[in-house]
Amino acid sequence: METIVAENVYKAYGEVQALNGVSLSVPKGQILGLLGPNGAGKTTLVRCLTTLLVPDSGTLTIGGYDVLTEKDKVRQIIGLSGQYSAVDEQLTGRENLIMVGRLYHLDPANVRNRADELLAQFSLEDAANRPVKTYSGGMRRRLDLAASVIADPPVLFLDEPTTGLDPYARKESWNFIRKLVTEGTTLLLTTQYLEEADYLADNIVLINKGEVAAEGTADELKANLASDVIEFRPEDRDQRQAALEAVSAFGHDDPQIDEETGLITVAVDEGSKSLMEVVRALDQKGIAIGDLSLRRPSLDDVFLSLTQQA
Amino acid sequence: MAQDALQQQPQFQGDIVESGLLRQLKWNIQDTLVIAWRNLMHIRRQPRLLVLSTVQPIMFLLLFTFVFGGAIEFRFPGDNYINFLLPGILIQAVIFGTTQTTVNIAEDIQKGVIDRFRSLPMGRTAVLAGRTLSDAARGLFVVTLMLIVGFLIGFRPEGTILNIVGAIFLAVSFGFVFSWISAFIGLLVGDVETAQVAGFIWVFPLVFASSIFVDPSTMPDWLRGFAENQPLSAIANAVRGLFFGDVSLQTVLLALAWIAGIFLVFMPLAVWQYGRSTD
Ligand SMILES: Nc1ncnc2c1ncn2[C@@H]1O[C@H](COP(=O)(O)OP(=O)(O)O)[C@@H](O)[C@H]1O
Ligand SMILES: [Mg+2]
Numbered sequence: 188m189e190t191i192v193a194e195n196v197y198k199a200y201g202e203v204q205a206l207n208g209v210s211l212s213v214p215k216g217q218i219l220g221l222l223g224p225n226g227a228g229k230t231t232l233v234r235c236l237t238t239l240l241v242p243d244s245g246t247l248t249i250g251g252y253d254v255l256t257e258k259d260k261v262r263q264i265i266g267l268s269g270q271y272s273a274v275d276e277q278l279t280g281r282e283n284l285i286m287v288g289r290l291y292h293l294d295p296a297n298v299r300n301r302a303d304e305l306l307a308q309f310s311l312e313d314a315a316n317r318p319v320k321t322y323s324g325g326m327r328r329r330l331d332l333a334a335s336v337i338a339d340p341p342v343l344f345l346d347e348p349t350t351g352l353d354p355y356a357r358k359e360s361w362n363f364i365r366k367l368v369t370e371g372t373t374l375l376l377t378t379q380y381l382e383e384a385d386y387l388a389d390n391i392v393l394i395n396k397g398e399v400a401a402e403g404t405a406d407e408l409k410a411n412l413a414s415d416v417i418e419f420r421p422e423d424r425d426q427r428q429a430a431l432e433a434v435s436a437f438g439h440d441d442p443q444i445d446e447e448t449g450l451i452t453v454a455v456d457e458g459s460k461s462l463m464e465v466v467r468a469l470d471q472k473g474i475a476i477g478d479l480s481l482r483r484p485s486l487d488d489v490f491l492s493l494t495q496q497a
Numbered sequence: 498m499a500q501d502a503l504q505q506q507p508q509f510q511g512d513i514v515e516s517g518l519l520r521q522l523k524w525n526i527q528d529t530l531v532i533a534w535r536n537l538m539h540i541r542r543q544p545r546l547l548v549l550s551t552v553q554p555i556m557f558l559l560l561f562t563f564v565f566g567g568a569i570e571f572r573f574p575g576d577n578y579i580n581f582l583l584p585g586i587l588i589q590a591v592i593f594g595t596t597q598t599t600v601n602i603a604e605d606i607q608k609g610v611i612d613r614f615r616s617l618p619m620g621r622t623a624v625l626a627g628r629t630l631s632d633a634a635r636g637l638f639v640v641t642l643m644l645i646v647g648f649l650i651g652f653r654p655e656g657t658i659l660n661i662v663g664a665i666f667l668a669v670s671f672g673f674v675f676s677w678i679s680a681f682i683g684l685l686v687g688d689v690e691t692a693q694v695a696g697f698i699w700v701f702p703l704v705f706a707s708s709i710f711v712d713p714s715t716m717p718d719w720l721r722g723f724a725e726n727q728p729l730s731a732i733a734n735a736v737r738g739l740f741f742g743d744v745s746l747q748t749v750l751l752a753l754a755w756i757a758g759i760f761l762v763f764m765p766l767a768v769w770q771y772g773r774s775t776d
Contacts, residue, residue: 269613
């Protein structure tokens with residue numbers, strides 16, 4: 188059963204079309220990684236799904252409830268940790284959790300135990316009674332995550348939960364997030380990092396400029412792109428365009444060019460065979476090349492090729 | 498189908514979908530109290546905020562009493578200016594206090610705290626009601642302090658205890674409804690820097706072109722019409738009258754009508770603005 192469903196969601200801020208017909212769905216108990224560069228529309232979609240923003244058009248349901256008309260019901264089953272930690276600076280970590288727990292209408296007697304449990308789980312025991320203004324960025328983020336799960340909501344939204352953390356804190360957060368979702372929670376997680384989506388998510392939806400550019404598991408995305416990548420650089424700047432045209436027949440998609448370095452990337456099926464053909468085609472056109480290489484694709488290639496195309 | 502999704506989640510302890518007005522009311526009150534508690538904790542953690550919001554009106558009280566008092570008494574021999582001034586300056590104190598609300602709400606929006614609250618299954622009025630309620634508590638504290646300082650420098654009310662309690666009630670309630678205006682402005686502007694100006698600037702002329710500091714009969718005609726009929730004067734007149742046991746029912750009713758009117762207009766406006774999705 189699909190727990191989170193967005194169909195054809197459009198949202199514009201004035202001239203900026205932040206969401207341009209996005210559809211996605213997350214089955215119950217699964218983790219979806221919503222992957223996209225800065226400005227892709229991730230936060231906008233999360234805000235629409237969590238009742239904070241009304242889209243211009245489109246359908247949104249959570250656990251079968253219509254997000255637009257059954258806001259109250261939706262709010263009872265979701266947890267949200269927004270892009271920026273929304274914890275109260277003046278309150279202590281424990282007070283923050285108790286406050287949010289009370290606002291979820293948890294039983295007052297249980298809310299304290301639950302807060303202590305989470306403080307331990309998120310390694311915040313030592314700082315539990317200090318005002319949050321003394322916390323580091325990583326600690327705030329963890330507290331924010333803890334607050335979003337205090338009522339054990341069956342549906343969870345985490346908007347860039349590790350952005351701004353150092354690599355160590357990021358790895359640590361991954362462990363916390365993994366723990367959060369072991370119990371059948373349906374999670375939609377946004378990230379700018381492929382590695383993160385790859386590590387945490389069952390499925391990935393890649394969005395760019397408000398549109399879904401690709402979706403599938405990390406492996407499917409890699410496989411869809413190509414099995415190999417050929418890279419080369421025309422020696423003569425003026426021949427860049429000619430080189431692109433000469434190899435355009437070989438790639439899966441249009442070959443990509445890095446305007447600064449002049450490096451051309453062609454995604455191909457059978458590396459060594461294509462390599463010969465590419466070299467021959469360039470030779471026929473009299474284009475001299477340097478830095479020729481053949482390599483396996485990384486998820487970054489998927490990301491870059493899909494986000495640069497649009 | 499939806500119920501299904503929930504029932505398969507036994508560990509979810511949140512308040513499962515339930516209607517019933519009474520229950521909703523109960524949650525609304527509880528949510529409001531939680532938010533009010535949070536705001537009062539802020540004051541406790543940052544006492545300087547309370548000091549700032551009390552030092553300023555006390556300074557006004559002292560300056561007006563000792564700098565202008567002489568000149569005003571000179572013009573109206575026999576008057577004791579502190580007795581005129583103190584009831585009015587209570588209104589100024591509670592109103593200036595609520596301008597902080599505009600800033601606080603804008604700050605909560607900027608930091609995403611309002612978004613978090615809006616994503617929770619809490620009552621729609623709770624965040625604002627909690628805010629205005631904690632403002633009222635702060636208002637009561639400031640009013641009490643001003644009365645003590647006033648007494649030390651010669652303020653001598655003549656009304657009955659009941660009159661005086663009524664006067665304090667009017668002043669604090671006016672602060673309470675005024676903070677709904679401040680909250681509404683905070684929600685509208687949504688950023689701290691604008692809020693710092695927008696919350697404050699329009700209050701000045703309102704406070705001075707009123708019967709808070711001087712009798713409007715001394716003002717030029719064009720100003721007097723406004724000063725005599727605006728809400729701050731209505732409240733100040735009623736509060737002043739009550740302190741001295743010299744007030745008509747009509748004056749008190751007019752003050753109450755203003756309080757009710759402002760509440761009935763700005764409370765729904767602010768709640769509506771809060772519920773609106775911010776772009
Ligand atoms: N409040 C806003 N007003 C105007 N434009 C906005 C606003 N919020 C986001 N945008 C624009 O909408 C687009 C999508 O933004 P966002 O959803 O925040 O992307 P992401 O979270 O993927 O970085 C961007 O171009 C951004 O500049
Ligand atoms: Mg974002």
